[in-house]
Amino acid sequence: MSAPLTHRLLWPAAALFLCALPALSQAQAPKAAAPAAAGAPVFKNLQFLPKDITKPALRMTMKEMAKALNVDCDHCHKEPDMAADTDKKKTAREMMEMVKTINAKFPMTMKKVTCWTCHRGKQEPELGPK
Ligand code: HEC
Ligand code: HEC
Helix, strand or coil: CCCCHHHHHHHHHHHHHHHHHHHHHHHHCCCCCCCCCCCCCCCCCCCCCCCCCCHHHHHHHHHHHHHHHCCCHHHCCECCECCCCCHHHHHHHHHHHHHHHHHHHCCCCCCCCCHHHHHCCCCCCCCCCC
């Protein structure tokens, strides 16, 4: 059940985000506004995921990536500061872009690519058959 989640959550959420863009930039205009304002972004350093992604959706995405690589959160994060970037986190962000590109670019064939497709529970995918 977990493999297609990226698909169901990430990309529809991204599409929603695009529709919500004008509203969001307006909401962000007064920079000094109280951070807890309704609908204000919860997360500080999202460069790929929609900035208004819900906590459960973000958590599900993170868990799925962790499972695909068979690692804990701190493989990519320097806990407790989840917003800070690390080398692995930057790589993961690039991988997210790559997966999205593959799924978008080859609609006849490659629509179901996830982290698991290549990683299969390994930090680095195997380079060839054993
Ligand atoms: C394979 C690497 C990887 C793993 C494992 C991972 N994350 Fe992430 N995480 C990321 C990336 C990449 C981002 C930034 C996404 C973006 O730029 O849109 C992120 C962002 C986040 C954020 C948002 C921080 C902010 O304020 O910007 C939280 C919270 C978070 N992760 C929690 C977790 C938790 C909890 C786990 C373990 C269940 C976890 N992550 C596992 C790569 C990872
Ligand atoms: C098309 C195959 C493919 C897919 C899909 C893929 N990866 Fe990777 N990933 C690789 C390869 C190959 C490497 C090793 C790159 C290298 O060292 O040159 C790698 C390396 C990584 C690394 C660095 C490994 C390390 O510990 O140094 C991270 C983190 C990572 N991938 C995260 C992800 C995440 C998260 C996803 C899903 C959003 C993902 N990958 C999807 C092929 C893939």
